[in-house]
Amino acid sequence: MAEPMLEAREIVKSFGRVHALRGANFTVFPGEVVALVGDNGAGKSTLVKTLAGVHPPDAGEILFEGRPVHIASPVAARRLGIETVYQDLALAAELDPAANLYLGREIMRGGVLGRLGFLDKAEMRRRGDQQFKELGVAIQDTSASVATMSGGQRQGVAVSRAVTWASKVVFMDEPTAALGVVQTRNVLDLIRRVRDRGLAVVLISHNMPEVLEVADRIEVLRLGERVARFERGDVTMEQIVGAMTGAIKHEEEAA
Amino acid sequence: MSSTTEQEPEHGDVLVAQVEEQLRAPAWTRLLTGSSTFIGLILVGLIVVFSILSYTNFVSASNARNVATDAAVLLVVAVGMTFVIVTAGIDLSVGSVLVFAGVVAARAMHAVGGNSWGTIIVGLLVALGCGLGWGVINGFLISKAKVPALIVTLGTFGMALGFALLITGGVDERSVPFKLVDTIGTGRVGNQVPYLVIIAFAVAAVFAVLLHATRFGRYTFAIGSNEEAARRAGIRVDRHLIKVYALMGMLSGLAGFLSLARFSTTTIGGHSTDNLQAIAAVVIGGTSLFGGVGTLLGTIFGVFIPAVLQNGFVIVGVQPFWQQVAVGAVLILAVYLDQLRRRSEYQR
Numbered sequence: 340m341a342e343p344m345l346e347a348r349e350i351v352k353s354f355g356r357v358h359a360l361r362g363a364n365f366t367v368f369p370g371e372v373v374a375l376v377g378d379n380g381a382g383k384s385t386l387v388k389t390l391a392g393v394h395p396p397d398a399g400e401i402l403f404e405g406r407p408v409h410i411a412s413p414v415a416a417r418r419l420g421i422e423t424v425y426q427d428l429a430l431a432a433e434l435d436p437a438a439n440l441y442l443g444r445e446i447m448r449g450g451v452l453g454r455l456g457f458l459d460k461a462e463m464r465r466r467g468d469q470q471f472k473e474l475g476v477a478i479q480d481t482s483a484s485v486a487t488m489s490g491g492q493r494q495g496v497a498v499s500r501a502v503t504w505a506s507k508v509v510f511m512d513e514p515t516a517a518l519g520v521v522q523t524r525n526v527l528d529l530i531r532r533v534r535d536r537g538l539a540v541v542l543i544s545h546n547m548p549e550v551l552e553v554a555d556r557i558e559v560l561r562l563g564e565r566v567a568r569f570e571r572g573d574v575t576m577e578q579i580v581g582a583m584t585g586a587i588k589h590e591e592e593a594a
Numbered sequence: 595m596s597s598t599t600e601q602e603p604e605h606g607d608v609l610v611a612q613v614e615e616q617l618r619a620p621a622w623t624r625l626l627t628g629s630s631t632f633i634g635l636i637l638v639g640l641i642v643v644f645s646i647l648s649y650t651n652f653v654s655a656s657n658a659r660n661v662a663t664d665a666a667v668l669l670v671v672a673v674g675m676t677f678v679i680v681t682a683g684i685d686l687s688v689g690s691v692l693v694f695a696g697v698v699a700a701r702a703m704h705a706v707g708g709n710s711w712g713t714i715i716v717g718l719l720v721a722l723g724c725g726l727g728w729g730v731i732n733g734f735l736i737s738k739a740k741v742p743a744l745i746v747t748l749g750t751f752g753m754a755l756g757f758a759l760l761i762t763g764g765v766d767e768r769s770v771p772f773k774l775v776d777t778i779g780t781g782r783v784g785n786q787v788p789y790l791v792i793i794a795f796a797v798a799a800v801f802a803v804l805l806h807a808t809r810f811g812r813y814t815f816a817i818g819s820n821e822e823a824a825r826r827a828g829i830r831v832d833r834h835l836i837k838v839y840a841l842m843g844m845l846s847g848l849a850g851f852l853s854l855a856r857f858s859t860t861t862i863g864g865h866s867t868d869n870l871q872a873i874a875a876v877v878i879g880g881t882s883l884f885g886g887v888g889t890l891l892g893t894i895f896g897v898f899i900p901a902v903l904q905n906g907f908v909i910v911g912v913q914p915f916w917q918q919v920a921v922g923a924v925l926i927l928a929v930y931l932d933q934l935r936r937r938s939e940y941q942r
Contacts, residue, residue: 393826414828429826431819433886434812442816443827445809456808 342405344369344539345508350399352389359385361563367539374542374554378583381560383543387510391423392416420507424497424514432486436478436496437467439485474499475525491522508539527553547576559583630880630892637895644906651909665901666794667849668871673801674845675872676893677838681818682885686747688846689868690754695724695850696860697758700767709771721851722844728754729843733836758862770858779855790852802890818885878928
């Protein structure tokens, strides 16, 4: 198989006396969707936040395209081409969708005005509208604040931001949790299209049918460690749930 | 399809928003809470009412000048306060910083001596520098030491005033260059528009552009809206907050200098409620205490509503103490409207 896009080895992360990750491993290849599954408290979100630079790990090694890297901050992750859709959305609710899309990467006016710090709001709105349209996010009033929008639209904005800027890896932490049937379908379609562009997509989800439908591979976390890896097609729901609940205790047993 | 309402053409990829979810607030709350228009209308309404009640006294160039001059120094402070409150912060220290800057500037001008523009410019720079210093202290303690803004600025509120009293021994400094008082303090352009008013509005205009058209302003809103989102988007939140409080301090320093020019004395005892007046003006102007929402135009209206009320009550012969009652009521109404807006937007 090709070289992994991103690989985590023996990641340890504790918050006070809570050991969220106890030597977790994780691998994702370019052009695939990996589902990261596990019961509540298994360490999925912590692992994603570690790899996205939100919480640097206490111990362990992260390899990006085969090189060891130190991802000290979200900005460092972004420089590597890693974007994240957080479970808690991380949008600035009072700003409009285009402002959120370009937050931290604003388009400035040309010439002297730009150097004085003036924003090119019209251009950001124009390109934002175009981007939302391409990604199939329906927003009626693009000048309204995100706070006035439905859960589906907000999720659409958050997902659009991640896939607009990601060049290597997109993490999505429960991207469909708040969505209805139609919107969920659209997010899953979007995930496939991002994968087809050659990016690595990491999907965290509790929804097993969704995972079986969209994921090329599945990695299972339990109590802060990877306990199983499955390929698409040769896995049943029972096997996944077995790994999640501890019926299958070690990676080797499941292989 | 789950939605019962048919809507826009829906090509396969569209993340269709369910129309049921678009729980629109009633039209009147949207109008009232939409922008600074409502508060502008209140101001216009007040002016109309006072004009009808006492046309000859209220509607005159000299009265307009009085109101605007009274409001000018507060406007400068409220401009800075708008930035602070948009970040979901607060600054209680402004009045004391104003006094401190005025006292040190007066001392500096006295030390330099003379009655020239050079002396005045020294005074201005000293006032701005003092304000900036206190602002940086506030910003650093709030963003880096993580002490709540309310506490930090309550502390520096006491400290700045204490130092001002220590420097002067509690006696107002009166040695202000005549030239400063004659020009900036009481002079008028074309014998009509006071310099104080022009300076205050120029400051408001410049900072309105900064808040609404630049990246600095955008980050100010983003931090107030969702600090964690701003941080994850790569914005250096701590540094930005220090800059915002530094700006606030500098504008307090400028206000101290303008106050010095206007009264030709340091008015040490006269600024203990400046902070509350500035906060009230900003909030009346539609800026949300929860951050992320606000306009500088609204703040200008918010400064002038209390000023017009005060002036109007005196002219129509109502006891001016009613102004405090009325301003208090308007303040509560403004925050209530903000709450309505938030409730209509967030509860879904």
